[in-house]
Amino acid sequence: MARNNITRRDMLRYGGMAGAASLIGKKAYGGGTCIGESMVPSIEMDAFTNCAVIEAFPPSPFILQPFTQDMPIPTALRPGWRYPDGTLSQPGDSNAWFVRKSVEFGDNSIVPPGPGKGQQDALGDRPGNHQVDKPRWAIPSAGTHQLWSSGQGVTGQDLGYPDPLLYHIRIQVRQSSFTNSPVVNINSAGNAVPLPPGASASPAGFTTFKGVQTPSYLLPPSTIYGFNGTFPGPMLNIEYGRPALVRFENDLDLNEGCFDRQDFGAPDWAFLTHLHNGHTAPESDGQPHHMTDHGGGYEPREWVDNLYLAYPAGGDDREKQSFLWFHDHRMHHTGPNVYKGMVGLAPHYDPVLDSGDETNGLRLPGVRTNNGDGTFDVKYDIPFAFYDCRLDDGVSPHTDEHTPLQGSALQSQYFPSNQFCGSIHPEWWGQLFHKHYPNHGFVGDIFTVNGVASPVLHVFQRKYRFRYLDCSVSRQYVLELMQGTPFPFPGQQGQWNFGVKGSNGTVSRAPGTCVMLQTQIASEGGLLPTPIKQDGIEIWPAKRREVIVDFTKYRDGSPTRPGDVLYLTDTSAMIDGRQQSKDNQFAVPLVKIVIDGPPPEPDNSLMPVPGRTTLRAPTPFDPKAPKVRDFTLQRGTPSGGGGSTETEWLINGAQFDPLNPLATPVIGSAEAWGINNGGGGWTHPMHLHMEEHHVIFRSTNLQKHADDTGKEDVVALEPSEQTIIYRRFRTFLGNYVAHCHNLAHEDHNMMFGWSIVKNV
Known part of the structure; x- marks a missing residue:
């Protein structure tokens, strides 16, 4: 596909924002960050603050009129490049597939999606993760598609599929409201209380609440980081045999509305999008075992083309999936980014059944x-x-590991003066x-x-x-x-x-x-x-x-x-x-x-x-396959020391290390893995990327999980439960992860890397 630098005439349409082009009129990129905004460099964003964690949560304002607002029913996202205001480009638009950053082809260029070298993301072609002394671990180059539907990828494999539909999703700072009902401000006992001093809310009249005339208010919208600026984000209706390529582009520096970002979401404003649980090459999988360079994510102005081949594992129709979703997977900040809105839907359809x-x-x-x-x-x-x-x-203190100490260098350099450990925020x-x-x-x-x-x-x-x-x-x-x-x-x-x-x-x-x-x-x-x-x-x-x-x-x-x-x-x-x-x-x-x-x-x-x-006829598997590996999930810090300040959870006694896989199955093989809950009264939804598995053993209540007859990508681990799963490793080489999908666990190192390697 053709690539060229944007012309001077086109640049006139983008206006004068230094380092980040902007469009004129309603399609404007806007003025970038607002006064006082500053993203935290990825090298510093996980700095430990010694902020004492308080296990307390605020009571939300009480919703007075539930069940009056229609449930949104999403429709399919339409393909094509989008302006920041959501307008789809039309045929012949010279701005289509404009990017603000490209290492391979130059900034402020037109870079259409394609299988070319360095064309898969903003960072260009670069070595994949490999060890010189272990050639079978060699991973195909990053920044280039490992497999393209028509055989133009690194592997040269031709699936006989058409070129993908091209979609464009921008990660944007926007606002969203959860209800249009009036609300009453309450305390933890459920009693009405006045708004805290400094709170701002639109009055909605008086209501009888617990027998007393009480003022009600309209909720302010919340700031979100949304796929195309919405929560939930768009829906991709994908049909097997028709690949889809999605360009995810980071516009989180473009806060045109100067919306208050509050104190959560990745502080470096970076993202990493995972199609859960697509049968996907690692460069399109969106996870930190593959994305180990560049701070482990795509920063503002950067983009990545995730290719979803709509190809069942092993080319086996029995492996076709049905309902996937996509979400952020930024290391240590998946929970905050997902909670802040980075969720989208991806139903998959089988043209035959x-x-x-x-x-x-x-x-x-x-x-x-x-x-x-x-x-x-x-x-x-x-x-x-x-x-x-x-x-x-508005009265609960904000205490968290990522809340800096008042007056600290981290706080004074990157955070507003009112954001520090123990601060309260009536304005929120x-x-x-x-x-x-x-x-x-x-x-x-x-x-x-x-x-x-x-x-x-x-x-x-x-x-x-x-x-x-x-x-x-x-x-x-x-x-x-x-x-x-x-x-x-x-x-x-x-x-x-x-x-x-x-x-x-x-x-x-x-x-x-x-x-x-x-x-x-x-x-x-x-x-x-x-x-x-x-x-x-x-x-x-x-x-x-x-x-x-x-x-x-x-x-x-x-x-x-x-x-x-x-x-x-x-x-x-x-x-x-x-x-x-x-x-x-x-x-x-x-x-x-x-x-x-x-x-x-x-x-x-x-x-x-x-x-x-x-x-759907089940894929043949061996229910008595001998266990090859065991993985035990537990709470704690590494016994030998050296744990990250993020470490609260371990797998096999170790914190997640994106550079060292705990398993290296050979491509084309199948293995039985033990997935065990180490105790402590916790449940763990343990997610394994890339292929589904069959549960072939549970040590506890089988009746509770009657649908174990099908395939899964999340093992539901009951307290102290032991399971054995059977899974295969097909189509792609490279690095993947497995982790607990209780996001408070995942973000604090209940994750391990594994790699599919060559059979040499």
Whole structure:
């Protein structure tokens, strides 16, 4: 593909921002960083401050009017290069694929995506990670695609696929609101309290709260780092056999609105995007075992072209996946960046069995519309991104490892004068509150779905496909379709719970009634061998589950009626981020589902297809394969010393070292690995990059994980549990990682590197 420096005429359109071109008018890049803003150099951003960690979280303002705001339903991102305001370039636009930085081709150049040398990212072609004395460990060059669909990559392998659809996603500083409901400021006991001095909020009138006339307010929006500036970010609908290339570009230095960044998110404003769990070459995998140079991330003005080949592992159709997502993977700052908004969706479709068209293949619910540019949308196929958060009360101290000491060199040089260990921030009242280093994990008291707290979803009387994603930092959910009456419980997790009113007028919590079964058809590894009917669907951080729900009838066989209401409800209490708590009265409604009546077109979906007993035949594996390696997850610091200030968790007694893999399987091989929970009352969602695995042994409750029949990319480790998994290593050479996806654990070194090496 052609590459050329941008012309003088084009430069006139970009205006006069030194070192970072800007566009004129509504497409302006803007003036860059705001007065007083400063990113922390990556070499200093993990400096330890001795800030005492306080295990306390603020109570979020209480939402008065839940279930009044529609749940956003994402549509497919359209391909093409984008201006900073989101406008897609048109054919013939001379600015298309303009980049602000390119080591290989010069700054302020036009650099279209392609398989050329040094064309994969802003840093250009450079040596991969290898050891001279171990030639089989040699990793293909970084900055160049290892495999391109038409055979032009480093390996020369030709998949016979067309060139990829080209997408462009900018990481941007924007703002997002979780609710448009009025709120009341409360304390931890759930009682109304005045706004703290210095807080700024728009009045929303008075309301009767606990029998007293109380002022209410509108929440201010929170600053996010968003893919294309939204939370959740865009959705990539990917079809097997049609590769997708996404240019992720870092615009986090362009804070045109001068939004307050608060005190979390990677301080160097860098990113590293991972398609979870794509069968992807390491240079496109977005993880710190491959990206070991340049501070381990892409800084402002930099970009990377992640190539998602839509190629099943080993070319085996049985390895096709179904629901992926993408998120930031910046070392030591994944949790803050994800919590700050860096989440996107990536459903995958199989053109033979599961194309999104309910008239063919497995006949799963979905009415597909092709958009004419290679993309498509699917009605009745809805993703749900579950995310819990806390909002600042303006009086809770901000204490964290990454909060600098007042007057320290780090604080005085890089942070505003009011940001230091133990500082309070009334000016952030009602905005996102984050704690990067909680000893017991991070759980919120406001639950959101697709970026909205307590939304409403209208459905027709027909079958739907729901795709569930847990993109929370630590929270686990059990999702049931229930009926009940939501009552306010200010100061408690979820804020609203099913309840009953006693004869004396007092309200107590009560469980709801599960009125519909869900038919699980897929886990994070793709379609299950056979469907499973369940009351509740359990998901842990990073896990996905897909279900079919028939809104024509209830579980007792009685028909639904237009106007009927039920709630998608979380019945899994979590006092903190360690594990689920036993609380039979915990029933927090997450989404109000209103049944509107018959659909506008026939429901042609079937479950099951007559004469078909399986959804996706399982890949053959050896359930008695001898264990080759063991990995034990535990809390602590390295016994020999030398631990990083970030180290709180270990694997096999060691902190994560991106330069030293703990396993080096040979390409084309298969191995059984032991993944063990070292104890301490914690659960661990252990994620392994690159290929899915089969669970072939659990030392504890097998019934709780009935969907182990399918493939997974996250092992759900119960407290003190031992497991054995069977996995393969195909297609690509290079460095990958495995880590706990409780992001408070991952960011503090519960991770190990592993490498696929040559068979020499």
